[in-house]
Amino acid sequence: MTGAPPLCLTVAGSDSGGGAGIQADLKTMMALGVHGMSVVTAVTAQNSLGVRGAWELPAEAVTAQYRAVVDDIGVRAVKTGMLSSAVLVETVAALLAGTDAPAVVDPVGVSKHGDALLAASALDAVRKELLPRATVATPNLDEVAQLTGLAVRSEDDMRRAADAILGYGPRWALIKGGHLAAHGDEAVDLLTDGTEERWLRAPRYDNRHTHGTGCTLASAIAAGLAKGLAVPDAVAAAKEYVTGAIAAGFALGGGIGPVDHAWQYR
Numbered sequence: 001m002t003g004a005p006p007l008c009l010t011v012a013g014s015d016s017g018g019g020a021g022i023q024a025d026l027k028t029m030m031a032l033g034v035h036g037m038s039v040v041t042a043v044t045a046q047n048s049l050g051v052r053g054a055w056e057l058p059a060e061a062v063t064a065q066y067r068a069v070v071d072d073i074g075v076r077a078v079k080t081g082m083l084s085s086a087v088l089v090e091t092v093a094a095l096l097a098g099t100d101a102p103a104v105v106d107p108v109g110v111s112k113h114g115d116a117l118l119a120a121s122a123l124d125a126v127r128k129e130l131l132p133r134a135t136v137a138t139p140n141l142d143e144v145a146q147l148t149g150l151a152v153r154s155e156d157d158m159r160r161a162a163d164a165i166l167g168y169g170p171r172w173a174l175i176k177g178g179h180l181a182a183h184g185d186e187a188v189d190l191l192t193d194g195t196e197e198r199w200l201r202a203p204r205y206d207n208r209h210t211h212g213t214g215c216t217l218a219s220a221i222a223a224g225l226a227k228g229l230a231v232p233d234a235v236a237a238a239k240e241y242v243t244g245a246i247a248a249g250f251a252l253g254g255g256i257g258p259v260d261h262a263w264q265y266r
Ligand SMILES: Nc1ncnc2c1ncn2[C@@H]1O[C@H](COP(=O)(O)OP(=O)(O)OP(=O)(O)O)[C@@H](O)[C@H]1O
Pocket: 140, 141, 142, 176, 177, 178, 179, 180, 187, 188, 189, 202, 203, 204, 205, 206, 207, 210, 213, 214, 215, 217, 239, 242, 243, 246
């Protein structure tokens, strides 16, 4: 018998198409050698063309899943994604407050297709309840705009965005500049804790099949933290993993296909 791999929990929505959400998180965790566990917050009917419908679970069901995992099995790191409503944001923030493990908070707002995955009325709870519980918060530029009102067009703007996000209380902010025109042929992210500043640069792949990039990056960071990596090392390894997965993203259905979570094994 061998020992259990590091334990990693995702708290997120289900994507029936298998490219984002819980499905992306569990595939990422498996690819990176940790044991993935899940708390489903909402079920989406989703494919390569968009989100056809979303159904939130009751707060009681979210709490029960989380407690079932944490009370018996335990966790070394938690990742949060789609939380849907203010009630679920508050519920999950309270659960994180009672857990020692580091938390990667991906403040998912809208899908690549522009479908809302978080109610506008939940933004305040994200700012005041959830972000203060985050070890790393990973907003993309749309989420930065939603949460802080800042429009990011340059690397200096990314610094301002990081300061504004850190103002809500996460230990580290990772500002994802994946689609920033100013970066040309690079996909550049900024990681900072307000003292240390690290720019993560990778080639930008001209591949439209990028469904699930944000979920994949955040759960890869959580996998690294579960293995005991320090935040900058976990983020650097996760950036490398997501970049490979984007390069290998493949067509599926008639719209935007997923990144390839198993790219390292093909
Ligand atoms: N075409 C691409 N090629 C390489 N890396 C990318 C590409 N698009 C995004 N990334 C990277 O993928 C990771 C996840 O990015 P994510 O999709 O969440 O945010 P974004 O691309 O910055 O914003 P948005 O999804 O709002 O356009 C980040 O590290 C980002 O830099």
